[in-house]
Amino acid sequence: MVQSLRLDHSICFSSQFCYHCARTTSTMSQSLIHLYEQIAESIRVRIALGELKPGDKLPTVRALAQQWTCTTSTVSRAYAMLAEEGLTTGQQGSGTRVAENPLPGTKPMLQWARLLNQAERFILDAVTQGHEPEQIQTAVSVALARWQTLQESIIPEPIETQTPTPLRFVGSHDLTMDLLARHLSKANAQAPLDLKFQGSLGGLIALARGTADFAGVHLYDQATDSYNRPFVERILPGQRVALVTLAYRDLGLILPPGNPQQITSLHDLTKSGVTWVNRQAGSGTRVWLDVQLNQHNISTDMIDGYAQEKSTHLHVAQAIQSGTATAGLGIYAAAAAYSLDFISLTQEIYQLVILEKVWETAVCQSLITIINSDPFKKSVNTLGGYDTIATGALFWIDP
Known part of the structure; x- marks a missing residue:
């Protein structure tokens, strides 16, 4: 017996086109997608999954028409579309079957359908566990950052061929910058950040040389027992610049589980067997x-691995997780990741x-608006180890 091609609607949560059952779930979708296209899509998805x-043999035209409550000509048109795409084959008297080797041109479409299905299942599972959409987005962002960190250690960085982006950032690594870039891209796709x-x-130094529009800093000055301003005044003398607080963050020792x-x-960094991984x-x-x-009074010569440098907090955490080091200094969010x-x-x-001069641009003002927004602050707090009580605070340094 040929099984029905319809899938269970209970796993759908899209208000428009459902890629699980390939049926429209709103009047708007029905007006945009013809029924024969819906039928064809339902079969594509099942092939992709x-x-x-x-x-495999597909239902007869008459049987599928009864399932979809439509005419046989509608089903025939759907089958013809699938045949043109190379997904199915059919001969008189033997019915319609899934092709043995789908045409190469159909693979990206099938891969996308499979990826979308997997993403929807992940989101549904996360929502079922009680996570908010913003938490899910942040988790995906951190996971992607971890994956990119791993890829950087395996694949050489490609030569950049793209034109410079409108807003160039050079500075210290922080996970909130990845979030900020995503929020800005969502608000203004024409003005992404170049991080x-x-x-x-x-x-x-990049600001002084004119190769950056803004920088991210957390430089402690021992003489004044303060952060950032003394360094800005030394390196950018005679320039009026804005200092905008992104967040306070916990800095500490990242260690193996347990x-x-x-x-x-x-002081324990000088212990025998401790291997340090440093920032650059x-x-x-x-x-x-x-x-x-x-x-x-701790000599760097007594710290095994002091010369081993990494460029980001995530790289430090990755080194400790992989066992190439047993301790490092970084932010809580990297350890948690x-x-x-x-x-x-x-x-x-x-x-x-x-x-x-950058502060006065429309792109920069969009950036500042995002920094002061509740959604951005919420996503930062979701990372853990951050305090956004002063996020958005502005201080001008005059020449």
Whole structure:
């Protein structure tokens, strides 16, 4: 007996076109998609999901017409469309069957249908567990960042051929910048951010050289016991710039699950068997670490792995998860992304440094609006280890 091609509507949650059952669920969709196209799509999806395999026989035209409550000519038109796409074959007297080798041109369409189906099932599962849509988006963003970090260690970075984007960012790595880029792209697709994580000092130097529009910094100055402003005044003298607080964040030791070496402070980094993974010179994290080591009279020569450098917090966390290091300094959100232990050492401020001429642009003002919005603050708090109480606070440094 040939099974019905309709799938269970109970797993649908789209208000428009349902890719699970390939039936429209609103009047608007019905007016946009012809019935024969809906029938064809339902079969495409089942082929993509592997529910219909090469050689499987499809229902007769008459049987399928009864299932869809339509004319046989409508079903025949759907079958003709599938045959033209190379998905099915048919001979007089033997019925319609799934093709043994679908045409190459149909593969992207089938792959997209499969991917969309998997994404919908993931979202449904997450919603069923009680997660909010914003939490799901943030989780996907962090997971993609982890995957990209892994790929960077395997695949050489391609040569950029695209034209420069409207707003160029150079500075310290922080997961909130990935969120900010996504929010800006959603609000204004024509003005994405060009993100380059080269450390806090690298960001300020890029501003001085004119190769960046704004930077992200968290530079601790021991002489004034303050963050960022002293460095901005030294590296960008005579320029009027805005300091915008993105968030306060927890900085501390990232350790393997269970903290097997019982590390509790920076003094423990000199223990036998402890392998450190460092941030690159010029990063705000490295600046803070070196100040602390100097204050506690801890020689860098006594720290195994001090010369091993990574360019982002996620790279540090990945090194610890993989076992190439047993301790590193980074933000809580990076440790949480890799399910690692974390011991907080301080709370630091992460700020954006924006040139006055850039501040006045429409794109920058869109960016500031997003930073001050509740949805952005909520997505930042979802990462964990952040405090958005001062997010959006503005301070001008005059020459």
